[in-house]
Amino acid sequence: MSAPIDRSAGGGEGYSIVVEEVKPGVQVYKLVDSKTRFFESLWEIPEGITYNAYVVETNSGFLLVDGWKRGFGGLLVEELGKRGVLSRVTHLIVNHMEPDHSGSIPEILSARPGLKVLGHPLAGRLLRDFYGFAGEFKPVQDGGVLEEGGLRLRFLHAPWLHWPETIVTHVEDLGVVFPCDVLGGYGAYREVFLRQLSGEGRERYIKLAKKYFANVLGHYRDFLLKSLPKLREVVSKSDVVAPGHGLVLDRGDALEILSLYEKWIKRESRKILVLYASMYGFTREAATRLAKAMGEQGFEVVVYGFSDYERPLVSEVVSEAMDARGLLVAAPAYENEIYPTIRYVLDIIAHKTGCPRIFFLHVYGWGSRVVDARSMLGELKCGAIEVVDFKPSAASTIADPQIKRVIDFFKEAA
Numbered sequence: 001m002s003a004p005i006d007r008s009a010g011g012g013e014g015y016s017i018v019v020e021e022v023k024p025g026v027q028v029y030k031l032v033d034s035k036t037r038f039f040e041s042l043w044e045i046p047e048g049i050t051y052n053a054y055v056v057e058t059n060s061g062f063l064l065v066d067g068w069k070r071g072f073g074g075l076l077v078e079e080l081g082k083r084g085v086l087s088r089v090t091h092l093i094v095n096h097m098e099p100d101h102s103g104s105i106p107e108i109l110s111a112r113p114g115l116k117v118l119g120h121p122l123a124g125r126l127l128r129d130f131y132g133f134a135g136e137f138k139p140v141q142d143g144g145v146l147e148e149g150g151l152r153l154r155f156l157h158a159p160w161l162h163w164p165e166t167i168v169t170h171v172e173d174l175g176v177v178f179p180c181d182v183l184g185g186y187g188a189y190r191e192v193f194l195r196q197l198s199g200e201g202r203e204r205y206i207k208l209a210k211k212y213f214a215n216v217l218g219h220y221r222d223f224l225l226k227s228l229p230k231l232r233e234v235v236s237k238s239d240v241v242a243p244g245h246g247l248v249l250d251r252g253d254a255l256e257i258l259s260l261y262e263k264w265i266k267r268e269s270r271k272i273l274v275l276y277a278s279m280y281g282f283t284r285e286a287a288t289r290l291a292k293a294m295g296e297q298g299f300e301v302v303v304y305g306f307s308d309y310e311r312p313l314v315s316e317v318v319s320e321a322m323d324a325r326g327l328l329v330a331a332p333a334y335e336n337e338i339y340p341t342i343r344y345v346l347d348i349i350a351h352k353t354g355c356p357r358i359f360f361l362h363v364y365g366w367g368s369r370v371v372d373a374r375s376m377l378g379e380l381k382c383g384a385i386e387v388v389d390f391k392p393s394a395a396s397t398i399a400d401p402q403i404k405r406v407i408d409f410f411k412e413a414a
C-alpha cells in the first residue's frame with residue numbers, strides 16, 4: 001500500500017492578527033489572511049482578505065459577534081484568552097453560518113461550554129449539521145431584541161445576503177451595526193477603518209468592495225435591492241458599520257457604498273465589457289478594433305482577453321460585468337464548439353450578475369456555430385442577443401458596416 005500523492009496546498013504562513021477598538025466598548029479581532037489565493041476556493045484574490053470578529057463589552061461580560069475561518073478557532077480562543085475576554089464571554093452571535101465566520105465555533109464552545117448562541121432560527125439546524133452543536137441556542141426573530149448587561153441589541157433578518165439565515169446585529173445604545181458580509185470587501189488590510197485611506201488607497205478599496213460584492217453577493221442582487229431600505233435605515237442610525245470582511249466604515253461611507261450597490265445592480269453606466277479569447281490573434285484583432293470604435297462613440301469600454309500570453313482573473317471580470325450595460329464577446333470555435341474559457345466565464349457572469357444584452361462574434365474555420373451560440377446565450381437568459389459568424393480573415397479586417405452593426409446594437413440600450 002502506498003500513501004496518496006497530495007498535490008493540494010494546505011494552510012501555513014501568511015496570517016497575522018490585529019485587535020483594535022472601533023468604538024468605546026467594541027473591539028475588532030481581525031485575522032489578516034494574505035495566504036488565501038482563491039476565496040471560496042473559486043475567486044482569485046491576490047489582495048488577500050480579513051475575517052473580522054467583534055467583541056462588545058457589557059455590564060455582565062462580553063458578547064462575541066462572529067468568529068474566524070475554519071482552522072483558526074484555536075488562534076481566536078488564544079487571543080480572547082490573552083486579553084481576559086474568553087472567560088467572560090456570555091453570548092455568541094452568529095450573523096451567518098458560512099465557515100469563514102462560523103468555523104471557529106467548535107473551539108470557542110469547547111473553551112466556553114455554557115455559552116449562549118444566538119442566530120436566525122435556521123442557524124440552529126445548520127449549527128447541528130456543520131458542527132454537531134447540541135448546546136443552548138436562542139433563535140432571534142426579525143426585529144427581535146436582546147437586553148443584556150445594560151445594552152439593547154436588535155436583530156434584523158437579511159435573507160439571502162448571501163445565505164438564507166443571514167442576520168444583521170444592531171447595538172442600538174452604542175450606534176454600531178454588524179451587517180455580516182454586506183458592506184464587506186477584500187484586501188489583507190491591517191488598517192481598521194476606511195477613513196484611514198485616502199485618494200488612490202480609498203479608490204482601491206472601493207474596487208475591492210465591488211469585487212467582493214459581485215463575487216459573493218451578486219447572485220442575490222435582487223434580495224439586496226429589496227433589503228436596501230432596511231439596510232439604509234439601520235446604517236443611518238449607526239455611527240460605525242462593522243462588516244465581517246475588510247474595513248470598518250463610518251456611516252457616510254457605508255451609505256455611499258449602499259448607493260453604489262444600487263447603481264451597480266441597475267447597471268447605471270455606459271460601460272461595455274469586451275471579452276475575447278484568441279488563439280492566434282485573428283479574434284483579438286477584431287475585438288480590439290471594435291473596442292476602439294465603441295470608445296470613439298462615447299462608450300466606456302473595458303477589455304479582457306484570454307490569449308496565449310494573458311489570462312485575466314475571473315473574479316475581476318465578474319466585478320466589471322456587474323454594472324456593464326452590455327457584453328461584446330468575441331471567440332473562436334474550438335474543436336467545432338464554443339471556446340471553453342468563454343463558455344465558462346459567460347456562465348459565471350450570468351450566474352453572478354445576470355446576463356445583459358450581448359453581441360457574440362464567432363470566428364470559425366470548419367463550420368458555423370451560430371445555432372450553438374444562440375442556444376447557449378438563451379440558456380443563460382441573456383437580454384437581447386445577436387450572434388454573427390466570421391471567417392478568421394474577415395474577423396481580422398472587420399469592416400465599417402460590421403462595426404456600425406455592433407455599435408447600433410449597444411446604442412439601442414443606451
Ligand code: FEO
Nearest residue numbers: 098100101181244
Ligand atoms: Fe464571509 Fe458568507 O461569509
